[in-house]
Amino acid sequence: MNTEREIGYKVRHYLNLGTDELDRGTAGRLFEARQNALARYKVAGTQLSMAGLGHISADQFLPHVRALIAIVGLVIGVIGVATWNNFQKADELVEIDSALLADDLPINAYLDKGFQTWLSERSSQD
């Protein structure tokens, strides 16, 4: 096992010498390749940070937007119910008014105290 490791590291020593002896052209091409990769790395990094920013802002504002939508919905609901009740009351009043106006008995009869007394006596007799 030790022999394997020893051989491995001796071969590595020679291989390292080989990398030191690379010609200038190849070293230059490798430098260029590295620069290209780093340029791409910076672009990718910028995009990542932008995406992160978008993510953070969405995270920050999303709960508030949800709460706002819920509140607006609630207010619209309350206003809707109140308006519907008003319409119903108005309808009831319209029915009563139209019943009174369409009745054979004139409206002034209801203002007559004698008539009111006669009505209460009549209802108690029944």
Added chain:
Amino acid sequence: MSDFLASIERRAFKQALFAVRDEETALDIVQDSMLKLAEKYGNKPAGELPMLFQRILQNTIRDFYRRQKVRSLWTTLLSAFSPSDDVDADPLETLEIEQGSYSPATPHGNLEQTQVLAIIEEEVKKLPPRQREAFLMRYWEDMDIAETATAMGCSEGSVKTHCSRATHSLATALKARGVEL
């Protein structure tokens, strides 16, 4: 990222060169690997970069092998239908020139050391791909067995086996060529 790429670029180039045996292709492979690492894994912790880069590098080399396989298949098919213009052409001549162009020049330094280096590089090239990958990651890139296994997409046992076989083959081949480590 810059320091990491600067520290591995030469070894990565040599690794690719051992595998594909063509300087231009090896440079392309290193560039592609660096771009992929920077684009996709730039936000990873520095400790994970060596393993990730090795994985990308080996995958890019394998992609090259696949493309070459498809290309050679088409070349074989097409050449079977077209008559050769140069009957006397010897493909071995071109092969010898290509191999010669990767022998290290020796303008300076110790001649013997350079010769040993050339022999070692030749023998590393001759190793089966998986053995070479495991050996270089373990002993040249200084990755541990677990990291090497992750980068190679195999078990730790396989890494040990590949390394052991690679070392044995190298030692035997170098001894046969008169190189004592």
